Amino acid sequence: MNSMDGAVILDKPAGITSFGAVRRVRSLIGGGKVGHVGTLDPLGTGVLPMLVGRATRLARFYLGHEREYVSGIRFGWATTTYDRDGEAVREPVDVDLERPVVEELLATYRGTLSQVPPQVSAKKVDGVRAYKLARKRRPVRLDPVSVEIRELELLEVDGSLAVVRCLCSAGTYIRSLAHDLGQEMGCGAHVASLRRTLVGEFSLENAHTLESLESMRKAGRIEEAVLSPLALLPDIPVHRVNAVEAAHIRHGRDFRISPFSSCSDAKMVKAVGPDNRLLCLGKAQVPRMYHPFVVFA
Numbered sequence: 001m002n003s004m005d006g007a008v009i010l011d012k013p014a015g016i017t018s019f020g021a022v023r024r025v026r027s028l029i030g031g032g033k034v035g036h037v038g039t040l041d042p043l044g045t046g047v048l049p050m051l052v053g054r055a056t057r058l059a060r061f062y063l064g065h066e067r068e069y070v071s072g073i074r075f076g077w078a079t080t081t082y083d084r085d086g087e088a089v090r091e092p093v094d095v096d097l098e099r100p101v102v103e104e105l106l107a108t109y110r111g112t113l114s115q116v117p118p119q120v121s122a123k124k125v126d127g128v129r130a131y132k133l134a135r136k137r138r139p140v141r142l143d144p145v146s147v148e149i150r151e152l153e154l155l156e157v158d159g160s161l162a163v164v165r166c167l168c169s170a171g172t173y174i175r176s177l178a179h180d181l182g183q184e185m186g187c188g189a190h191v192a193s194l195r196r197t198l199v200g201e202f203s204l205e206n207a208h209t210l211e212s213l214e215s216m217r218k219a220g221r222i223e224e225a226v227l228s229p230l231a232l233l234p235d236i237p238v239h240r241v242n243a244v245e246a247a248h249i250r251h252g253r254d255f256r257i258s259p260f261s262s263c264s265d266a267k268m269v270k271a272v273g274p275d276n277r278l279l280c281l282g283k284a285q286v287p288r289m290y291h292p293f294v295v296f297a
Contacts, residue, residue, distance in 0.1 A: 004029055005053035005296070006226040011207040012040055012048040021210075025050055028213045029222055037062040038170065038199050043083050046196035047207055054296050055229045058281075065200030066150070068167045071191055073178040075160045078188035082118045082175035086190065095160040095187050102162050105184055106152045109177065114144040118175045147172040161192060201234055229278045229296060230270065236281065237263035238270050239290075246273040249280050250297040257288045264288050273297070 008029070012021050018039045026034040035056045037049040046069075051059055076095040079086030151167035166174060175191050182189025197204050208216075208225050216222045230238070245255050249271055257264050269290060271279045279297045282290030 004032060004223065004226060005055050006051075006229050007055060007202075007232055008034075008050045008052055008213070008225050009202050009207040009227070010048045010050060010213075011204060011209045012045055013210065014043055014045050017042050018048060021048055022050060024210055025213065028210075028217050029226070035059055038065075038067065040196055041083065041175070041194060043085055043191065044194040044196060046194075047199050047202055047204055048196070049199050049202045052226055055232065057294050057296070058229070058232060061233055062200055064170050066167060066169060066198070067172070067196060068165065068198035069174050070155070070163065070165050070195045070197060071174050071178065072193035073162045073164060073181060073189050074192040075162065075182055075185060075187050075189045077190070078179055078182050079190045080119075081190075082173075082179040083191040083194070090188065093187050095185075097157045097160060097162055099154065099157045102157060103154050105181060106154055106164065108184075109181070110149050110152050112146060112148045115147045115173065115176050115180070116144045117173050118179070145171060149177070167198075201232075230272060230276070233270070233281075236268050236270050237266050238272050239263055239282070240272050241274075241279070243274055245271075246279055246297070249282075249292050249295070252292060252295065254285065254289055254291050255282065257290065259288060 008025055010021055010025060012018070016024075018036050022034050022036050026032070029052060032053055033056045035051050037051060037059060040046070040048050049062070074084070075097060077088045077090060077092040079088055148169040149166060149172065150169075151165070153165045154162060155165055156163040166172075166177065174194055178189050178191045206227070213222065213225055216225055239257055239261065241249065241255060249255055255271065257269070263269050267284050269282045271282050271290070271292065273279050279295070280292035281294040283293045285291050
């Protein structure tokens, strides 16, 4: 693996798509494979993890990771996109929110619930993205999906604006949450602002803005923004192998772990060679025997 294999955590600015952000980061690191983990709306800012080089092979392991958002929800009218960029679906009404009322409402949305994605979303209908159909004003029917909202906290109330923090499962739409809350209140609501603060192990603490990445590139230090593959998926234990075992792994051969190892009963391990580089993810086939099913060497 080289220094451009790993992850770059972007603090995405508003106004660009996740794919547009990938293109910017790819140009800054000098090309190669780059893929984002978890789409973030153009309106949204914050944590957008990107896997780089051979680390893109790890994308499957991030599909189900929790996300955390801080969102400003404006009550008084709903929009066609469920956020501030859409058109109002009816005349706005004046709303002066009361904190106890909002907190009582939020309590009913904690836990596992059925949620219908926004019509303007990346969900597919007969192989076509829903947002493409919606923009052509064609009917879009999306089935509800099961999501989990583990934490839903009211941070602030200011007139018609409620600021909430939401820790939720992958696949949860904050826009749909805002829309549903507005329907419950009988006045409509939409997302006025959205900032993602967490995706799995990635947080704003290790995120870079496009401007900071540009500065690092100009200074010849862009590789410092790339997290090592060994640092990714910290819940998977590390197993260190010798040079002979490393050579076997490079040829796709299974490897054995000592019964005295601290990770001998793990379902998956990260095999690391004598040079401290990640060789593969190994999956247990039989007790203490692992097959290299994602290889980096």
